[in-house]
Amino acid sequence: xxxxxxxxxxxxxxxxxxxxxxxxxxxxxxxxxxxxxxxxxxxxxxxxxxxxxxxxxxxxxxxxxxxxxxxxxxxxxxxxxxxxxxxxxxxxxxxxxxxxxxxxxxxxxxxxxxxxxxxxxxxxxxxxxxxxxxxxxxxxxxxxxxxxxxxxxxxxxxxxxxxxxxxxxxxxxxxxxxxxxxxxxxxxxxxxxxxxxxxxxxxxxxxxxxxxxxxxxxxxxxxxxxxxxxxxxxxxxxxxxxxxxxxxxxxxxxx
Amino acid sequence: xxxxxxxxxxxxxxxxxxxxxxxxxxxxxxxxxxxxxxxxxxxxxxxxxxxxxxxxxxxxxxxxxxxxxxxxxxxxxxxxxxxxxxxxxxxxxxxxxxxxxxxxxxxxxxxxxxxxxxxxxxxxxxxxxxxxxxxxxxxxxxxxxxxxxxxxxxxxxxxxxxxxxxxxxxxxxxxxxxxxxxxxxxxxxxxxxxxxxxxxxxxxxxxxxxxxxxxxxxxxxxxxxxxxxxxxxxxxxxxxxxxxxxxxxxxxxxxxxxxxxxxxxxxxxxxxxxxxxxxxxxxxxxxxxxxxxxxxxxxxxxxxxxxxxxxxxxxxxxxxxxxxxxxxxxxxxxxxxxxxxxxxxxxxxxx
Numbered sequence: 219x220x221x222x223x224x225x226x227x228x229x230x231x232x233x234x235x236x237x238x239x240x241x242x243x244x245x246x247x248x249x250x251x252x253x254x255x256x257x258x259x260x261x262x263x264x265x266x267x268x269x270x271x272x273x274x275x276x277x278x279x280x281x282x283x284x285x286x287x288x289x290x291x292x293x294x295x296x297x298x299x300x301x302x303x304x305x306x307x308x309x310x311x312x313x314x315x316x317x318x319x320x321x322x323x324x325x326x327x328x329x330x331x332x333x334x335x336x337x338x339x340x341x342x343x344x345x346x347x348x349x350x351x352x353x354x355x356x357x358x359x360x361x362x363x364x365x366x367x368x369x370x371x372x373x374x375x376x377x378x379x380x381x382x383x384x385x386x387x388x389x390x391x392x393x394x395x396x397x398x399x400x401x402x403x404x405x406x407x408x409x410x411x412x413x414x415x416x417x418x419x420x421x422x423x424x425x426x427x428x429x430x431x432x433x434x435x436x437x438x439x440x441x442x443x444x445x446x447x448x449x450x451x452x453x454x455x456x457x458x459x460x461x462x463x464x465x466x467x468x469x470x471x472x473x
Numbered sequence: 474x475x476x477x478x479x480x481x482x483x484x485x486x487x488x489x490x491x492x493x494x495x496x497x498x499x500x501x502x503x504x505x506x507x508x509x510x511x512x513x514x515x516x517x518x519x520x521x522x523x524x525x526x527x528x529x530x531x532x533x534x535x536x537x538x539x540x541x542x543x544x545x546x547x548x549x550x551x552x553x554x555x556x557x558x559x560x561x562x563x564x565x566x567x568x569x570x571x572x573x574x575x576x577x578x579x580x581x582x583x584x585x586x587x588x589x590x591x592x593x594x595x596x597x598x599x600x601x602x603x604x605x606x607x608x609x610x611x612x613x614x615x616x617x618x619x620x621x622x623x624x625x626x627x628x629x630x631x632x633x634x635x636x637x638x639x640x641x642x643x644x645x646x647x648x649x650x651x652x653x654x655x656x657x658x659x660x661x662x663x664x665x666x667x668x669x670x671x672x673x674x675x676x677x678x679x680x681x682x683x684x685x686x687x688x689x690x691x692x693x694x695x696x697x698x699x700x701x702x703x704x705x706x707x708x709x710x711x712x713x714x715x716x717x718x719x720x721x722x723x724x725x726x727x728x729x730x731x732x733x734x735x736x737x738x739x740x741x742x743x744x745x746x747x748x749x750x751x752x753x754x755x756x757x758x759x760x761x762x763x764x765x766x767x768x769x770x771x772x773x774x775x776x777x778x779x780x781x782x783x784x785x786x787x788x789x790x791x792x793x794x795x796x797x798x799x800x801x802x803x804x805x806x807x808x809x810x811x812x813x814x815x816x817x818x819x820x821x822x823x824x
Contacts, residue, residue, distance in 0.1 A: 239746065239764065239766035239777070239779055240777070240779065240803075241777055241778055241779045241803035241804055241805070242774070242775035242776045242777040242778070242804070242805050243775045243805070243806075244775055244776070244804075244805030244806050244807050244808075245774075245775045246774075246775065247773070247775060247776055247805055247807060248807065249807045249808065250807075250808070251769060251770075251773070251776040251804075251805055251807070251808065252773070253773060276808055276810070277810060280639075280640075281639075281640045281642070281733070281735070281743060281769065282638075282639045282640045282641055282642035282644075283639075283642070285708075286642060286703075286705075286708050286710050286735055287670060287682075287703040287704060287705040287707075287708045287709060287710040287735075288642055288647065288649070288670050288671055288672040288682065288703055288705065288710075289672070289674075290642075290646070290647065290672055290674075291672075291674050292671055292672075292674035292675060292677055293674075294707060296707075296737075299707060310674055310675070338600055338601070338602065339600045339602065340599060340600060343810075344646070345633065345634040345639070346810055346813075347561060347563055347566065347569060347810055347813065348569070350566065
């Protein structure tokens with residue numbers, strides 16, 4: 219084969235590669251490149267679901283970064299893993315600081331990393347455009363509001379302790395439900411509610427079948443299923459209830 | 474626009490009627506990585522031969538340096554500085570223009586015994602952190618090293634943001650702790666590494682990462698393959714690639730094809746392609762064209778990404794390089810951060 223023929227073959231091969239390897243159009247996909255399934259678009263807001271969908275999943279949990287079997291700095295930010303890797307967990311680079319310190323965005327290492335003010339390591343996302351000010355503000359607000367997320371300790375601190383234990387406490391709590399720290403798990407998860415009803419307060423792995431969610435969302439209440447909680451209101455907003463839903467759907471662990 | 478540049482470049486190469494051939498730097502010489510680098514798998518501090526070869530790339534200036542990196546007969550130093558100006562633009566954001574020190578590193582190698590060496594690669598900027606630190610025992614055919622080192626897998630590109638380095642997670646930012654056994658005999662080069670699989674972070678499970686890289690090297694071409702297995706409490710990752718470097722028509726060609734399988738609840742299969750062509754247009758001037766393709770999930774249509782670059786590299790004087798180029802990254806419109814245009818000019822100085 220002479221050199222000219224070889225040149226042409228290589229050029230044709232390269233050209234074919236260039237033409238065939240186009241970027242996807244994104245048709246039928248959500249903001250994270252997954253197939254649309256009806257309720258994929260989550261607006262940017264200062265709650266855990268939103269920061270996961272709009273920040274962690276698209277900008278951090280990309281393959282080779284904070285995902286997979288060897289996430290950078292041992293920090294896994296994929297859905298279902300990020301909360302337990304962030305909140306009240308000390309950072310690898312500056313062990314004195316927690317990655318997320320509930321109620322204190324300024325001292326949360328996550329914020330210093332995305333704002334580029336960390337004393338160690340590079341600004342995140344690494345080798346990608348910095349997060350927009352709106353996204354950083356959403357992260358700050360989520361943390362300053364308590365960094366509520368799908369773990370029992372977070373729900374205990376931010377919901378049960380704030381809104382429930384003024385009633386559900388002591389040796390004879392309403393409906394026999396004690397939501398104090400150290401009691402809530404054993405009186406909620408896979409426990410049948412009182413009055414010999416077949417319903418389970420929290421069905422681990424299934425929020426929609428959990429009586430607790432019905433009580434919070436005012437689903438089909440009436441008869442013996444009276445009164446939306448917290449009794450007399452104000453009631454929890456849906457973002458807050460969704461955190462409890464996520465905790466239940468992820469197995470209602472004592473975490 | 475990019476295709477126009479590509480076709481123009483290709484046409485230029487055809488019309489120049491020079492004999493097109495040879496892969497970039499390592500393959501240009503036909504040597505293995507360890508000929509120019511202290512690390513057997515490349516990257517970091519250069520050997521004495523690597524220093525001399527680096528100086529020979531320059532367009533002008535003395536090929537002999539007054540600077541010596543040797544502190545004594547058994548202790549040597551080295552360093553790299555990379556920094557410059559970067560302008561990037563995504564569809565929904567204004568231009569981001571920034572001066573950046575991309576990386577400044579200092580290397581120290583101490584020869585403890587005839588066959589035993591100690592090596593540290595410390596990054597000084599933009600953040601002070603250790604990249605690698607290891608001890609190596611070397612015989613004529615084998616070596617064994619222990620410590621924190623870069624995982625042997627595929628082509629050791631300098632650009633950590635290339636899909637094949639970024640998506641595989643095996644790059645200059647993810648040195649891992651463990652041991653590595655290497656054998657270089659005749660035309661065969663092989664490395665096997667057993668590491669924590671935590672990208673340098675604290676071990677958090679009972680499993681280990683296994684990496685194997687095998688290559689057949691000739692003076693004109695090399696062909697290789699790598700496998701990697703890493704299991705964590707949440708994800709099991711299997712990776713496989715084939716790669717080739719060749720000298721054809723005074724150009725250096727690099728190709729790598731990767732397949733990744735991530736198994737969590739379901740298995741996600743990813744595919745990556747990297748093609749690079751280098752041409753030394755005239756002495757001290759290298760033109761580099763890079764085409765990259767990434768399919769994040771082969772079961773999902775229309776989610777693919779591309780990343781194409783055209784870079785001019787100029788070696789004005791020994792031990793200095795100026796790189797300027799344009800990079801066009803494309804992804805689905807729903808992810809503006811994947812649709813990035815970059816123009817950059819970098820200075821690279823080393824010793």
